[in-house]
Amino acid sequence: MRPIILLPFCLTATISHAQIPVDLQWSALNAFGSEELAAIAPPRLYTDNGRIAWMLYDLAINWTTSDGIIRRFEQNGVPLTASWPEVDYIGCGSLDRPIDFAMRNDSLWGISYRQLLSGDQDILYCAQAPGGIYEPDYAANGSALYDGVHDMHLHGTSWYLCAWQQMAPGETQGRILSLDHGANVIWETTLGPAAFGNPTRVARKGDSLAVAAFPLLFWLDVSNGAVIGSAVLYEAEEGVGRITVRDGQVSWAASTGGTLYFGRLDVDGAPLWSGSTTAHSVAGVGVDDEGRLWIGGSVPGSGMITGISAEGLPFGAWPHAASVSDLRFEEGRLIWTGKVLQGSGASYLISTIPQE
Numbered sequence: 001m002r003p004i005i006l007l008p009f010c011l012t013a014t015i016s017h018a019q020i021p022v023d024l025q026w027s028a029l030n031a032f033g034s035e036e037l038a039a040i041a042p043p044r045l046y047t048d049n050g051r052i053a054w055m056l057y058d059l060a061i062n063w064t065t066s067d068g069i070i071r072r073f074e075q076n077g078v079p080l081t082a083s084w085p086e087v088d089y090i091g092c093g094s095l096d097r098p099i100d101f102a103m104r105n106d107s108l109w110g111i112s113y114r115q116l117l118s119g120d121q122d123i124l125y126c127a128q129a130p131g132g133i134y135e136p137d138y139a140a141n142g143s144a145l146y147d148g149v150h151d152m153h154l155h156g157t158s159w160y161l162c163a164w165q166q167m168a169p170g171e172t173q174g175r176i177l178s179l180d181h182g183a184n185v186i187w188e189t190t191l192g193p194a195a196f197g198n199p200t201r202v203a204r205k206g207d208s209l210a211v212a213a214f215p216l217l218f219w220l221d222v223s224n225g226a227v228i229g230s231a232v233l234y235e236a237e238e239g240v241g242r243i244t245v246r247d248g249q250v251s252w253a254a255s256t257g258g259t260l261y262f263g264r265l266d267v268d269g270a271p272l273w274s275g276s277t278t279a280h281s282v283a284g285v286g287v288d289d290e291g292r293l294w295i296g297g298s299v300p301g302s303g304m305i306t307g308i309s310a311e312g313l314p315f316g317a318w319p320h321a322a323s324v325s326d327l328r329f330e331e332g333r334l335i336w337t338g339k340v341l342q343g344s345g346a347s348y349l350i351s352t353i354p355q356e
Contacts, residue, residue: 020305020318022334022352026077029340029348030056042283042325043337043347044068048103050075050331054349055101068098070108075331077351102154111152111161155204157181158222162202162211176202176211178225189225191218203245214239214254215261219269231269234261234276241282244328253282253295262293262308273312280304280317284336286329288354296327296336303338321348329354 044055052073072080101110151162159179164172174191191213201212208228209220215236219229233252239261241254248267253260260282263274281297288294291310298304303324306317320338327336334354340346 019316020320020352021307021316021355023355025333025351025353027348027350028054028073028077028079029346030054030071031346042323043339043349044098044101045284045326045328045335045337045349046101046103047328047330047335048106051080051103052335052349052351053101053103054337055098056347057098068101068110068112070101070103072103072106073349075333099149100152102152104154109152109154109159111149113149150200151202153202153204158186158204159183160202160204160209162200174211174213176209176220176225178222187225189220189227191227200240201243203243203250205245205248205250210243210245210250212241212243212252212254214241214256217243217250217252217265229269231265231271233263234274236261242285244285244287246287249287251285251287251293253285253293255279255282255297260295260297260306262295262312264293264312275308275312275314277306277314278317280306283323283325283338284327286327286334288329288334289332290354290356292354294327294329294334294354296324296338298323298325298338301342305336 042057046053046055052075054071054073055068056071057068070081074080097113099111099113101108103109149161149163153160157180159181161177161179163175163177165175167173176189176191178186180186191211200214203210204222207222209222211218211220215232215234215238217231217233218227220226221228234254236259237256239254239256241252241261243250243252249272250265250269251263253262255261258279259276260279261274261276264272266272280299282295283298284296286294293308295306295308296303301322303320303322304317305320305324305327307315309315321340322342322344323338324336325338327334329335332353333351335349335351337347337349340348
């Protein structure tokens with residue numbers, strides 16, 4: 001095993017990756033991260049011009065507020081934010097927690113949960129952009145963005161949010177929003193009431209927006225949010241998963257009912273292949289240069305990474321550390337993050353190159 005790179009304020013540990021068919025570039029450990037809130041605010045990743053941004057949730061242990069702390073690295077693993085407290089962060093309220101983030105040309109964008117201390121303990125969702133912090137809680141029709149935001153996607157001059165709202169006990173509807181860079185609502189589309197899974201993932205594909213509400217996938221017109229089509233990804237109950245777009249093809253994975261489902265759609269949205277295997281949660285997906293689909297997630301007590309061939313056949317599943325909370329493939333690299341050990345707040349980041 002090649003040596004790992006340790007950063008300031010890091011814990012010394014060894015992360016086994018010998019079984020995964022990848023070549024290690026570099027890895028890092030950091031004491032930031034909350035074991036208490038790992039399920040709802042796990043470590044997340046984003047890439048920006050070849051650099052890696054790593055978001056960790058800090059529960060007022062090493063930081064002064066419970067924010068999403070962003071650590072950034074060059075492609076070779078050299079840290080750009082090596083000295084605390086000179087780091088970026090996402091935070092917009094005293095009881096906030098980060099949900100998702102993006103970096104563009106070193107500018108930070110993010111979505112956070114916020115709970116106010118006064119009044120009726122309102123639950124709000126804040127959008128953070130380079131110009132400031134915004135609260136797009138009231139969309140074009142004047143209704144609030146209760147009760148959740150699952151995902152955000154930054155593309156060109158547009159910013160997309162994937163949210164949901166509880167209409168009555170046991171009845172929810174999905175809400176997809178397009179915002180400009182000032183967090184002003186351009187359009188809003190309602191999906192529901194949802195007899196299917198809540199829309200949880202969104203990705204841009206040319207002139208359409210792919211919105212996953214597993215087991216369904218919706219296509220929206222990016223100019224006005226109109227629903228222009230849908231597809232059934234698998235025949236089973238509501239699941240939790242991820243989607244990614246590469247070369248116009250949508251690859252996806254979702255876990256439900258003890259089974260991990262996965263598949264790929266061609267540039268016209270028609271199924272290329274799909275399949276299933278032993279379940280683990282789905283926290284991140286990536287498609288490498290060979291067309292293979294990599295799926296990161298966890299089972300109780302362990303992280304898991306599953307590999308699917310370019311033809312849609314599973315070729316391996318490997319336990320890894322205590323969890324895998326995000327995974328993506330960008331610019332020739334397969335990178336992932338998660339928790340090092342059960343019962344510890346420490347987090348790890350690994351950058352690799354998949355073997356051919």
